Amino acid sequence: MQRVLILGTGKVGALIATLLVDADDYHVSVADSDGERARAVVAGWPDAEAYALDASSRDALVAHLDAHPVDAVISSLPFHLSPTVAGAARIAGSHYFDLTEDLAVTRAVRELAADQPKAFVPQCGLAPGFISIVAHTLMGHFEQPGIVKLRVGALPQHPNNVLKYALNWSTEGLVNEYANPGQALIDGELREVQPLEGLEEIEIDGMRYEAFNTSGGLGSLAESYTGRVERMDYKTMRYPGHCEQMRLLLHGLKLRHDRETLCRILENAVPRTLQDVVVIYASVEGIRQGRLV
Numbered sequence: 001m002q003r004v005l006i007l008g009t010g011k012v013g014a015l016i017a018t019l020l021v022d023a024d025d026y027h028v029s030v031a032d033s034d035g036e037r038a039r040a041v042v043a044g045w046p047d048a049e050a051y052a053l054d055a056s057s058r059d060a061l062v063a064h065l066d067a068h069p070v071d072a073v074i075s076s077l078p079f080h081l082s083p084t085v086a087g088a089a090r091i092a093g094s095h096y097f098d099l100t101e102d103l104a105v106t107r108a109v110r111e112l113a114a115d116q117p118k119a120f121v122p123q124c125g126l127a128p129g130f131i132s133i134v135a136h137t138l139m140g141h142f143e144q145p146g147i148v149k150l151r152v153g154a155l156p157q158h159p160n161n162v163l164k165y166a167l168n169w170s171t172e173g174l175v176n177e178y179a180n181p182g183q184a185l186i187d188g189e190l191r192e193v194q195p196l197e198g199l200e201e202i203e204i205d206g207m208r209y210e211a212f213n214t215s216g217g218l219g220s221l222a223e224s225y226t227g228r229v230e231r232m233d234y235k236t237m238r239y240p241g242h243c244e245q246m247r248l249l250l251h252g253l254k255l256r257h258d259r260e261t262l263c264r265i266l267e268n269a270v271p272r273t274l275q276d277v278v279v280i281y282a283s284v285e286g287i288r289q290g291r292l293v
Contacts, residue, residue: 001026002177004028007030007031007076009038009041011168021048028048028049031050031055055081065088065092072096073096081099087112090116097130098122099124099268100216101125101177103183106122107121119222127216127234134230137223138284148230149216149233152236152237155168155238156275160271161269166272178196178214179195181193184231184234193213197212209234210240218232250262
């Protein structure tokens, strides 16, 4: 049975723990800076363990992994802690996985993975992550894929504020993807695209959305297909009007230069909800059996 440590017991970390326990193939332990929250996640699971642990300290992580060795570490912590966790996993000789969308963090993890016999796999979330698997599978149906469009939105079912949004995951991560450049394949070449640009409308099952550039959604998929497809891009989906409001905050009020303040504003003004929905759209255009499909 594989031993797995999950760092961070927010909504995502708790869900990962639940899925792995239900699979019955893993010995699961969880750790959080809030020990009570960690213990609440594993309550009722007889073989699971919970720890209070400050994951911002690599030394503390290394000491914990030395005392409680595991086969794999999964980080569901804020993106900026990923290099610290990956460094500790490297020293401990454990496999490493995270959910980050941040390009700089991913490059740092890649450097830590160099010459390692263990797997270091960042970008295992929804986007990048699941959407990359969907796109790769779809492209496999074409002799020559040409244009790949990937769109993902994690949204409230019942938007009731001017942003038409609710905080379903890390506010830090949300601001990060709105403020940092993204990537796209254009004419087969990997290029940088600006966040909150490329605004378009999209309709799915009679529901209207808008989509715009954000950072990190393509992950390593773009590198894998450089020179092999004409165009590939990723955009975040929101309800119409959201992008205009975020442009006001980030560019008009220049809060892209003061992300801590923007995080506080969003957390004080935008509600959280358990009534959310994930919308995934993937489109591939290319040559299949001699025809453009």
